[in-house]
Amino acid sequence: MPLDMIRHRLLENWQTVPVYNTHCHHLPDQEMQSLTLSRLLQQSYVGWMASLSDVHDREARRRFFDDFRCNSYSFWLFQAIEALYPQEHPLNADSWEDYDRAIRLAHETETHHLDLLRDRCRYQAVILDQYRDPGSDNGHPEIFHPTFRCDAFFSGYDRGARDHDGVSPYDVLGLSSDLSLDEYLAAIRLTITQARDSHHAVAIKVAMAYERDLLFLPPDRTKAERAFGQTDAALQDVRAFHDLLMDELMSIAADLRLPVQIHTGLGQLDGTAAMNLRPLISRHQNVRFDLFHGSFPWTDDILALAHVYQNVYIDLCWLPIISPARAIQFIREATEVSDARRIVWGCDTWTSEESYGALLAVRHCLAAALAEQVASGYYDITEAERIGCRILGSNTRQLMNLN
Numbered sequence: 211m212p213l214d215m216i217r218h219r220l221l222e223n224w225q226t227v228p229v230y231n232t233h234c235h236h237l238p239d240q241e242m243q244s245l246t247l248s249r250l251l252q253q254s255y256v257g258w259m260a261s262l263s264d265v266h267d268r269e270a271r272r273r274f275f276d277d278f279r280c281n282s283y284s285f286w287l288f289q290a291i292e293a294l295y296p297q298e299h300p301l302n303a304d305s306w307e308d309y310d311r312a313i314r315l316a317h318e319t320e321t322h323h324l325d326l327l328r329d330r331c332r333y334q335a336v337i338l339d340q341y342r343d344p345g346s347d348n349g350h351p352e353i354f355h356p357t358f359r360c361d362a363f364f365s366g367y368d369r370g371a372r373d374h375d376g377v378s379p380y381d382v383l384g385l386s387s388d389l390s391l392d393e394y395l396a397a398i399r400l401t402i403t404q405a406r407d408s409h410h411a412v413a414i415k416v417a418m419a420y421e422r423d424l425l426f427l428p429p430d431r432t433k434a435e436r437a438f439g440q441t442d443a444a445l446q447d448v449r450a451f452h453d454l455l456m457d458e459l460m461s462i463a464a465d466l467r468l469p470v471q472i473h474t475g476l477g478q479l480d481g482t483a484a485m486n487l488r489p490l491i492s493r494h495q496n497v498r499f500d501l502f503h504g505s506f507p508w509t510d511d512i513l514a515l516a517h518v519y520q521n522v523y524i525d526l527c528w529l530p531i532i533s534p535a536r537a538i539q540f541i542r543e544a545t546e547v548s549d550a551r552r553i554v555w556g557c558d559t560w561t562s563e564e565s566y567g568a569l570l571a572v573r574h575c576l577a578a579a580l581a582e583q584v585a586s587g588y589y590d591i592t593e594a595e596r597i598g599c600r601i602l603g604s605n606t607r608q609l610m611n612l613n
């Protein structure tokens with residue numbers, strides 16, 4: 211069978227497959243109802259790349275499309291918008307108002323954003339990282355399962371500090387800052403246990419790569435104690451506090467049987483390649499590590515870790531919309547060096563439209579990667595179909611204990 215035909219058949223097969231999505235930051239209901247085309251772009255990765263505040267007139271919009279149409283975030287978001295809100299012409303400066311009108315009109319129905327997730331994306335469950343309100347399911351337990359975002363806890367040594375999203379650990383814990391280090395760690399354990407038991411949190415999440423490197427060493431308790439309660443603690447003591455907290459989080463995850471989702475790769479960039487996690491993974495081989503983003507651009511790191519450590523899961527989330535070219539190559543290599551059980555996917559988006567674009571992107575990348583393998587005789591098309599279904603669905607269901 212020619213390559214194109216294999217690709218086409220795989221895509222067709224995955225069109226209707228139920229999807230379990232490891233990761234999103236879906237906005238709360240009230241922020242969805244005021245969506246316009248402009249806000250949709252601002253609430254996406256396109257808004258990370260392009261300044262959209264001055265895209266008001268046709269000339270500015272034309273410049274925006276000229277500059278950013280080649281960017282992969284734009285490409286997949288435009289694909290989604292055109293598929294979800296079909297108009298006479300493709301999305302461009304001249305058709306802007308038509309798409310804008312269609313988006314506003316659709317979101318007048320309050321449940322439109324959830325309908326898209328269920329009906330168009332066919333999501334059975336989505337893991338929600340609501341970093342501004344850790345542990346939240348946005349009031350929709352029927353689709354969202356929280357992953358408990360732990361970044362704020364890393365700033366708890368300084369009683370007035372907040373994390374890179376502006377969240378105070380003491381607000382998350384609902385406690386005053388007048389705690390001993392042991393009381394602080396116990397409060398974190400209790401909060402995460404309650405989140406699992408009463409709010410159905412299915413994982414914990416650390417995205418400290420936006421704030422520091424990922425090298426977490428065996429903790430030095432004396433130094434960590436020295437940092438606790440200080441606003442101007444020495445850097446080495448702060449790092450010891452981080453080490454102690456990270457090890458405690460791993461122990462909580464092991465006791466509660468929650469997988470640990472860790473952002474790797476892009477972020478503050480110095481020391482954020484996944485290989486920096488090797489000492490942590492090596493110390494906690496009873497914890498399942500769900501490593502995000504293929505550690506892009508250091509994708510080799512994840513492949514090596516998954517090869518050596520059976521408790522490392524390869525999470526493709528974000529990667530297909532960062533760079534489809536890299537994602538295709540990475541998927542081929544990941545299936546070769548790991549197995550069909552430990553590769554998962556998440557959209558990593560704030561809106562349903564961008565989530566649908568991310569889903570189109572991963573299907574495209576899976577089909578391109580696996581079709582090449584089928585064409586080269588690596589395995590047959592039935593096997594490729596099955597592996598794609600597992601990556602989009604059942605692997606996540608098992609990893610997160612969703613039933």
Ligand SMILES: [Zn+2]
Pocket residue numbers: 233234235339558
């Ligand atoms: Zn994310």
